Amino acid sequence: MRDKPKRRGSRSGSQRRGGSAKRKGRGRASHLDASSDFYELRLYVAGQTSRSLAAIANLKWICEEHLRGQYRIEVIDLMEHPQLARGDQIVALPTLVRKLPPPIRKLVGDLSDTERALVGLDLRPARGATS
Numbered sequence: 001m002r003d004k005p006k007r008r009g010s011r012s013g014s015q016r017r018g019g020s021a022k023r024k025g026r027g028r029a030s031h032l033d034a035s036s037d038f039y040e041l042r043l044y045v046a047g048q049t050s051r052s053l054a055a056i057a058n059l060k061w062i063c064e065e066h067l068r069g070q071y072r073i074e075v076i077d078l079m080e081h082p083q084l085a086r087g088d089q090i091v092a093l094p095t096l097v098r099k100l101p102p103p104i105r106k107l108v109g110d111l112s113d114t115e116r117a118l119v120g121l122d123l124r125p126a127r128g129a130t131s
Contacts (some may be wrong), residue, residue: 014074039063039071039121046093047079055094058111066123098122106125 043059045052046127063071076084078093088097088106098105098121105121118124 037070037101039098041066041071041073042074042076042088042097042099044076044078044085044088044090044093044095044097047077052077052094054110054112055096058114058117059096062111062114062117064123066118096120 010080027119040061041063045055059073063073078085078090088095090097092108094108094110096107096111096117098107105120105122109119115124
């Protein structure tokens with residue numbers, strides 16, 4: 001009986017199950033690493049606008065779905081505390097700043113594009129990126 005030909009670029013069984021190949025070239029490769037990190041997130045908004053409320057709701061949903069309790073969210077309303085924008089160099093609203101884990105990352109918008117938000121938070125690799 002003939003063996004099935006291996007597909008180009010396919011991994012052996014031990015590599016698929018988490019063998020040594022998984023540890024090679026390790027970086028912040030996937031959302032699976034998120035469980036070991038604590039995420040400190042700061043969301044800058046401007047009052048109770050529809051975009052601000054959408055950003056808050058979307059961020060809470062993303063965190064519950066992908067970070068499972070390994071996060072802290074701080075919402076800063078720049079209508080009440082405009083001086084706080086200078087510290088994180090905020091120029092557009094709403095803006096999410098990931099303080100931890102390093103490096104600091106910023107995302108502008110209401111986070112309605114979940115895939116873009118996950119890539120921006122480094123919870124999922126960008127499409128077409130190799131790890």
